[in-house]
Amino acid sequence: MNQIERLERLPLRDDLRGQHPYGAPQLDVPILLNVNENTYGVPQDARDAILKAVDDVLAGLNRYPDREFTELRRALAAYLGHGLAAENIWAANGSNEVLQQILQAFGGPGRRVLGFPPTYSMYPLLASGTGTEYVSGARAADFSLTAESAAKQVRELAPNIVFLCSPNNPTGTALGNDVVEAVYEAGSASRTVVIVDEAYAEFAHDGTASAIALLPGRERLIVSRTMSKAFALAGARLGYLAAAPEISDALRLVRLPYHLSAITQATAVAALRNSDSLLANVEQIKIQRDRIVAGLAGMGLQPAPSDSNFVFFGGLEDPQSIWAGLLASGVLIRDVGIAGHLRVTAGTEAETTAFLTQLAVLLGH
The missing domain is CATH 3.40.640.10 (Type I PLP-dependent aspartate aminotransferase-like (Major domain))
Structure with missing residues (x-):
């Protein structure tokens, strides 16, 4: 009996049957850019x-x-x-x-x-x-x-x-x-x-x-x-x-x-x-975010204008293979389930470089 079958044996509310819990992949890779965390950490x-x-x-x-x-x-x-x-x-x-x-x-x-x-x-x-x-x-x-x-x-x-x-x-x-x-x-x-x-x-x-x-x-x-x-x-x-x-x-x-x-x-x-210290990295993150937008546009992709610490981008023929290729190189981003699109968190300068470099390889640039 699998997990879903065991769950169905419980007197669960009818409106919760068949539902799936929220959760992004939690994978152990060097560069995590999938859940919009602040990758700089606490000073x-x-x-x-x-x-x-x-x-x-x-x-x-x-x-x-x-x-x-x-x-x-x-x-x-x-x-x-x-x-x-x-x-x-x-x-x-x-x-x-x-x-x-x-x-x-x-x-x-x-x-x-x-x-x-x-x-x-x-x-x-x-x-x-x-x-x-x-x-x-x-x-x-x-x-x-x-x-x-x-x-x-x-x-x-x-x-x-x-x-x-x-x-x-x-x-x-x-x-x-x-x-x-x-x-x-x-x-x-x-x-x-x-x-x-x-x-x-x-x-x-x-x-x-x-x-x-x-x-x-x-x-x-x-x-x-x-x-x-x-x-x-x-x-x-x-x-x-x-x-x-x-x-x-x-x-x-x-x-x-x-x-x-x-x-x-x-x-x-x-x-x-200590908000001044904690928020000091926000400007650095915004720089990397804007760098991602420019880099993606330079690869012929379609990044959306971003006021956040992540970039949503389209123009991908096979986003799942791009996601998998990045993961294989140690970079985890987010497949949000929208055709032709992926989302990436703006990390440190080194993390951003790793993402852009590997993406360019996968796209043949």
């Missing part, structure tokens, strides 16, 4: 600060942590600026848990969430896990999304929740705030909660607007962020959001007790106090 001064902060809380691990993670919320508000205060902030174990809590509070049976694929593949899984109907909206042929198109779809479908991923994963392109404003207004009659997922915001080109600027006066608007990418803390699992204070009040109704450990809180606060 030594930040490591020292985190170690001290964690050591300071170890004596109290027999007690529950601050349920309201007050110090962390203050630190996150200060980092974001825009006049935000602690009451505008919520956090959880990665932005996926933040999004899950939002769906638990505002989604559920009989409610629907609208996404615009290709986009982050966790959105339909989060919907399924919370019993929320997931509806796929439409993008243009070049994967862009205009304010007019998005607003029209929201008015027609009247979803309870909308996901807007900006910069979008896997395409890497940022949305203009005009799209966010149009979607928010279009959802007024249906009281639609609008989530702008800005997991990669720190990598955006200068002048790219954040939806955080739109928060005042919009109680149904939520902007989610993460410390996994720009802060190089994917292993720490800390995601957060900025929104009207009543959003946090709603999430308190569904969060698990003491959901953020004292160690997680201490790690995140120490990292925020």
